[in-house]
Amino acid sequence: MTGWRIGYIGAADWIAKACTKFQGQITSGANAIGQRATIAAVEAPVSKIQFMIDKFRERRDLILNLLGTIDGFKLNVPEGAFYVFPDISSYFGKELGGVKIENASDFAMYLLEHANVATVTGEAFGNPDCIRISYAASEAEIKEAVDRIKKVL
Numbered sequence: 001m002t003g004w005r006i007g008y009i010g011a012a013d014w015i016a017k018a019c020t021k022f023q024g025q026i027t028s029g030a031n032a033i034g035q036r037a038t039i040a041a042v043e044a045p046v047s048k049i050q051f052m053i054d055k056f057r058e059r060r061d062l063i064l065n066l067l068g069t070i071d072g073f074k075l076n077v078p079e080g081a082f083y084v085f086p087d088i089s090s091y092f093g094k095e096l097g098g099v100k101i102e103n104a105s106d107f108a109m110y111l112l113e114h115a116n117v118a119t120v121t122g123e124a125f126g127n128p129d130c131i132r133i134s135y136a137a138s139e140a141e142i143k144e145a146v147d148r149i150k151k152v153l
Contacts, residue, residue, distance in 0.1 A: 002082055002136040004034045056082055059135040059142060066146040067133075070153060082136040085122065089129035097152060104131055115148035 005027070009019050030038075041049075060077075063084055067073050074087035091101045097114055101107050104121040108131050111117045122130030135142055 004030075004037060006030050006034050006038045056135070059137070059139065060084070062139055063133065063135045063142050063146065066143065067149075070146075070150055072153070083132045083134050085125070085127070085130045085132050087127070087129045088131055091153075092129075104128055107131060111149060111152065114152040115145075117145045117148050 009016055011019070059082070064075055064077065067075055067084065067086055072088065072090035074090070075084065078084055088104060088107050091107055092103060094101055096110055099106070099110050099114075101110060104123065108119045108121045111119055111131075119131040119133050122128055122132060125132060133145075137145070
C-alpha cells in the first residue's frame with residue numbers, strides 16, 4: 001500500500017501513547033479510502049501478500065542491477081520500504097553537462113532537470129552523500145528512469 005500513509009505500531013503502552021500524540025500533531029488522520037483499503041489488505045489471503053512481497057523484491061533487484069552498471073554509484077541492499085539509497089558522493093566536485101555538482105541536492109536537481117527523474121536528497125534521511133530513489137513503480141518505469149539517468153551521466 002505504497003504512499004497511503006497508513007501504519008500501525010506494536011509497542012509498550014507508553015510508547016504507543018507518545019506516538020499517538022505525535023501523530024495527532026503532524027496529520028489529521030488517515031483518509032476514509034485509505035482506511036477501507038487497509039482493511040482489505042489486512043484481511044487478504046497470505047498468498048496475495050506474498051505476491052506483493054515477491055514483486056517488490058523483483059523490483060528491488062532490478063533497480064540494484066541497473067544502477068550497479070553506473071560508475072560512481074555505491075549501492076547497498078535495502079531491507080525495508082521501497083527505496084534504494086545510493087551514495088553518489090563520487091560526483092561531488094565534478095561537472096555534469098555544464099553543471100557543477102557540489103552535493104546531493106545539486107545531483108538530484110541535475111537529474112530532475114536533465115533526465116526528468118525525481119529523487120530525494122539524503123540530507124533528510126541522515127546521509128548527505130546519498131539520494132533516495134523509489135522502486136514503487138512498474139519494471140518498465142524503473143528501466144526508463146535508469147536509462148535516463150545513464151544518458152545524462
